[in-house]
Amino acid sequence: MANELEKVRTGFYIEKEMLDQCDELLPVANVKSRNEFVTEALKFYCGYLTSQKAENYLLQTLSSVLTATVHDSENRIARMDFKMAVELSELAHVIACSHNIDETALHKLHLKCLDEVKRINGAVDFESAYKYQKREI
Structure with missing residues (x-):
């Protein structure tokens, strides 16, 4: 019992139709009581709300990482293109020098x-x- 979280008794109002729907979904939710159902539903909803904040943070972080990666790749490609252009220019000059066209x-x-x-x-x-x-x- 020391490992269980402390529980508090509370009351709230709920529409009759919503309560009936919850009762019908007890087996689907794999719970035995309304109390367990409400607890699981609240955990899920709190997780959903928290994940929205985390999702926004992760999307911003991922966006900045991808932008930096693309920028670095662009710089590497540009440097390689420059080196290849220099080599191609040297090759063109050597060929032009050695052939009378x-x-x-x-x-x-x-x-x-x-x-x-x-x-x-x-x-x-x-x-x-x-x-x-x-x-x-």
């Missing part, structure tokens, strides 16, 4: 690549480019 051919190649990248949605495939250059496609 006239401006007309370069312009045609640019238009072909632009069309290809649009068509394949940016999923460039080296093997396809190789076969095209070797006239296998």
Whole structure:
């Protein structure tokens, strides 16, 4: 009995229809008395009200964590894009230096690549480019 919480006797008014509904739901609630039913209902409702406060707090916390994560990911992607652009620029200069391509051919190649990248949605495939250059496609 030392482990039980202290109980107090109290009274309250309730509509007859609500009391009848509670009586019908005693077996569903897995309780033996109205007192247990009301206690469980009050625990549930208090938990619901408390969870609303916790939910608002958790939503704000989750929102700030997700925003920070997205921001960090955005920064990492931007840094990687910059590094890749530098590498691509170096590669383009090396290729331009080692091959004698006239401006007309370069312009045609640019238009072909632009069309290809649009068509394949940016999923460039080296093997396809190789076969095209070797006239296998």
